[in-house]
Amino acid sequence: MRKVLSKIWNWIDDRGGFSELAKPLTTHLVPPDATWNYVWGSATLFCLVIQVVTGVALSFMYQPSAQVAYESLQYIQNQAFLGSFIRGLHNWGASGMMLLMGLHMIRVYLNAAYKYPREMSWISGIILLAVTIVMAFTGQLLRWDNNGVWSAIVAAEQMGRIPFIGNWIAYFLLGGTNIGGETLSRFFAMHVFLFPAIIFMVVGYHLYLVFRNGISEPPKPGRLVDPKTYRKWYEDMLAKKGVPFFPDAIWRDAVFSALVFIIIVSLAWFIGAPALTSKPDLTNVNVNPSPDWYFSWIFALFALMPRQIESYVIAFGPLIGGALIFALPFISNKGERSPLKRPWAIAGVIFVILSISSLWYMGYKEPWSPHFDAKPLPTTKTVGEFTASEKKGVELFNTVGCLYCHKINGHGGIRGPELTNVQKRLTEDQIIIRIVNGAENMPAYGGSLTKEELQDIVDYLMTNDK
Amino acid sequence: MDSDKEQTALQNTSREGENRRKFLSKITLGVGSFVAAVLAVPVITSMLDPVLRKKTPRWRKVGSLEDFEVDKTKMVSFKDTSPYKWSTEISQTAAYVRREQGDTFTAFSINCAHLGCPVRWVEESELFLCPCHGGVYYKDGSRASGPPPRGLFKYPIRVVGNNVEIKTAPIPITNMRA
Numbered sequence: 001m002r003k004v005l006s007k008i009w010n011w012i013d014d015r016g017g018f019s020e021l022a023k024p025l026t027t028h029l030v031p032p033d034a035t036w037n038y039v040w041g042s043a044t045l046f047c048l049v050i051q052v053v054t055g056v057a058l059s060f061m062y063q064p065s066a067q068v069a070y071e072s073l074q075y076i077q078n079q080a081f082l083g084s085f086i087r088g089l090h091n092w093g094a095s096g097m098m099l100l101m102g103l104h105m106i107r108v109y110l111n112a113a114y115k116y117p118r119e120m121s122w123i124s125g126i127i128l129l130a131v132t133i134v135m136a137f138t139g140q141l142l143r144w145d146n147n148g149v150w151s152a153i154v155a156a157e158q159m160g161r162i163p164f165i166g167n168w169i170a171y172f173l174l175g176g177t178n179i180g181g182e183t184l185s186r187f188f189a190m191h192v193f194l195f196p197a198i199i200f201m202v203v204g205y206h207l208y209l210v211f212r213n214g215i216s217e218p219p220k221p222g223r224l225v226d227p228k229t230y231r232k233w234y235e236d237m238l239a240k241k242g243v244p245f246f247p248d249a250i251w252r253d254a255v256f257s258a259l260v261f262i263i264i265v266s267l268a269w270f271i272g273a274p275a276l277t278s279k280p281d282l283t284n285v286n287v288n289p290s291p292d293w294y295f296s297w298i299f300a301l302f303a304l305m306p307r308q309i310e311s312y313v314i315a316f317g318p319l320i321g322g323a324l325i326f327a328l329p330f331i332s333n334k335g336e337r338s339p340l341k342r343p344w345a346i347a348g349v350i351f352v353i354l355s356i357s358s359l360w361y362m363g364y365k366e367p368w369s370p371h372f373d374a375k376p377l378p379t380t381k382t383v384g385e386f387t388a389s390e391k392k393g394v395e396l397f398n399t400v401g402c403l404y405c406h407k408i409n410g411h412g413g414i415r416g417p418e419l420t421n422v423q424k425r426l427t428e429d430q431i432i433i434r435i436v437n438g439a440e441n442m443p444a445y446g447g448s449l450t451k452e453e454l455q456d457i458v459d460y461l462m463t464n465d466k
Numbered sequence: 467m468d469s470d471k472e473q474t475a476l477q478n479t480s481r482e483g484e485n486r487r488k489f490l491s492k493i494t495l496g497v498g499s500f501v502a503a504v505l506a507v508p509v510i511t512s513m514l515d516p517v518l519r520k521k522t523p524r525w526r527k528v529g530s531l532e533d534f535e536v537d538k539t540k541m542v543s544f545k546d547t548s549p550y551k552w553s554t555e556i557s558q559t560a561a562y563v564r565r566e567q568g569d570t571f572t573a574f575s576i577n578c579a580h581l582g583c584p585v586r587w588v589e590e591s592e593l594f595l596c597p598c599h600g601g602v603y604y605k606d607g608s609r610a611s612g613p614p615p616r617g618l619f620k621y622p623i624r625v626v627g628n629n630v631e632i633k634t635a636p637i638p639i640t641n642m643r644a
Contacts, residue, residue: 160639177636401591443610
């Protein structure tokens with residue numbers, strides 16, 4: 001039996017060339033000291049595999065039509081066998097891909113692996129980063145819930161700030177001057193056909209370069225990269241002490257990817273994908289659009305930037321940032337690679353991580369957003385009683401919108417300063433001036449409040465225990 | 467060895483053969499690029515079709531005169547510029563209509579002029595508030611506070627007989643010089 005099987009396999013392999021196909025993996029030499037710091041890229045690729053598999057699975061159940069997409073997703077989420085798990089895998093796979101890609105990029109930057117002769121690896125990597133961001137964004141719209149639809153509009157508005165061609169790009173993105181079924185169709189086509197095709201091509205090229213130029217050896221302080229001698233030095237080093245990629249190096253990739261897989265499966269099973277918001281309806285204004293976590297820091301930036309420079313930042317920021325990242329290997333492609341000798345590289349990475357993390361935190365808190373659902377203040381005091389005017393003041397505070405942005409005794413929003421003890425900071429006149437005239441971040445109420453109403457609110461605000 | 471043979475073959479080529487090879491490579495590349503270019507056309511045209519197909523703004527009825535109180539703001543909904551015949555709810559869009567006095571109306575886009583999120587009208591304070599980044603507008607649509615670089619966009623609105631009509635328009639996009 002064994003003999004027969006072995007004969008069959010020999011035939012298949014002889015005519016099919018499978019061993020030969022895999023042979024380069026076993027003969028390709030890599031530096032022996034490439035360790036756990038080299039697993040980020042392969043784990044990113046593994047997430048891409050998860051995305052392809054779960055994406056195919058989802059596409060068997062999802063119906064990309066403006067009329068029923070939302071319902072088909074409800075079905076996937078709530079009724080289909082393993083449906084919510086598959087959606088969870090696709091969601092956390094995307095998160096994992098974004099995160100691991102970021103770590104991979106940081107690793108490559110800190111080790112200056114983008115220097116000679118691996119410049120094209122960096123550039124193709126940046127293209128992959130851009131395409132992955134597009135995939136993450138287009139996927140969010142395919143949920144075809146209120147959040148997804150409004151995200152598309154927010155993205156279009158950002159494009160709109162680009163000088164001269166802004167409008168055109170914005171409407172190109174939306175597939176017309178309004179949101180419609182064609183918007184869903186084009187996001188579906190991009191997410192499922194166009195950009196996956198581009199990803200496959202560029203990933204293929206990226207991997208080809210890894211084999212062609214070899215993985216970068218771990219840097220050693222003082223060992224400089226000299227384009228004139230590097231290739232020869234690298235080949236000699238490999239010939240002397242290189243180890244085969246399979247299995248000496250790849251086992252770490254396999255183990256780490258398996259770990260990633262366990263984490264993603266657990267997250268998908270126990271937490272799942274974000275709940276769908278309400279059915280897309282452009283006449284429903286009671287929504288609170290917010291993007292997925294990988295974009296929420298940008299969303300936060302838009303709320304916090306000085307508005308005088310905002311248009312310029314939106315229009316030119318990504319362009320300048322993208323150009324700089326793209327140009328990195330041309331700015332410096334030789335010399336020192338060790339992060340120990342490149343303190344500014346470390347400082348830069350820490351700075352970027354801290355900035356993005358604090359924006360994430362702000363995006364999570366959303367201190368700039370009015371709290372429409374704030375619990376109204378009680379119109380009765382716990383101790384003593386309000387005068388008629390003060391009582392009227394509380395009611396107005398609840399209804400005219402003060403409450404959305406100001407906190408009193410734990411009720412209300414956090415856009416403006418807390419007013420529980422405002423009577424200790426400001427005089428009655430100062431409060432009146434502020435309410436009537438407003439400020440940079442507060443509307444003026446002079447036009448909408450009557451004199452009596454204003455007095456009622458002020459009377460209330462001046463009381464000592466509210 | 468194969469490579470040796472190739473080597474000799476290359477060395478033996480006459481100038482004529484070389485020219486012929488150059489010509490053949492050109493033909494291959496030329497034919498290839500031509501086919502690629504032709505194949506790209508359908509992708510590009512279908513990508514552009516939804517964007518470029520003819521769209522005529524239309525006046526759409528959003529209510530009768532008696533539906534609107536003077537000095538009050540009300541949300542109305544109507545079909546957008548050019549839905550397909552088969553478009554359903556998604557082609558329905560909204561605007562805020564304010565009856566200033568008599569036959570004078572103003573219609574505001576529900577899209578915040580900052581990044582397009584839907585603003586909410588808060589009747590009691592006579593303000594439009596945006597949930598996304600905290601933009602605020604007065605009842606006349608002018609910016610009150612927050613990040614918006616300008617006031618709310620307006621739709622053309624008119625009264626025909628007893629009907630109040632809004633002229634459909636694209637989703638407003640705020641440009642660099644707002």
